[in-house]
Amino acid sequence: MSLIENVTGTKGRILIIDDEEDVRDVLKLHLSSKKYDLIEAENGEEGINLMKSGANLVQVGLIICDIRMPKVNGLECIDYLMKNAPSIPILVISGYPDTDLAVSLMQKGVKGYLVKPVDKEKLIAKVEEILSMEQNFDYA
Secondary structure (H helix, E strand, O other): OOOOOOOOOOOOEEEEEOOOHHHHHHHHHHHHOOOOEEEEEOOHHHHHHHHOOOOOOOOOOEEEEOOOOOOOOHHHHHHHHHHHOOOOOEEEEEOOOOHHHHHHHHHHOOOEEEEOOOOHHHHHHHHHHHHHOOOOOOOO
C-alpha cells in the first residue's frame, strides 16, 4: 500500500521547515500572497514527525527546508524525505552560502538552493518553477 493515497490538491500545499520563526513568518508572508496553503515545522525532527503522522505522509507539493537546525539538521531531514517521499520536491533555503553543499544537494535531487534573506520575487519564481514540474507520486 502506498503511503500516499490521494494527491489531489497537493501542489499548492507547502511545508516550511526552519528553526527561525522570523524566517518562517517572512516565507509565509511571501507565499501566502500567492494563495499557497502553508504548513510549518520548527526543525527537522518536527518536519519528519509531521510528514509521517497518521497512516499517510502529509500531502504536500513542495518542502522548503533550512540546513542548520537543532535536533535533526536539514541534511538529515532531507535524506529522510528523499528516501521516504522521493517525489516531493525540496527547495533548500540557507543563511550560509556554500557552493559545494548546493552542488551536492542538487546532485542528490534537491530542486533549488536559495540564500537568506530570500528575495520575494526570486522565492516565488523558484517555487512556481518547481511546482510546475511534473511530479511522479511514487512513494517508497
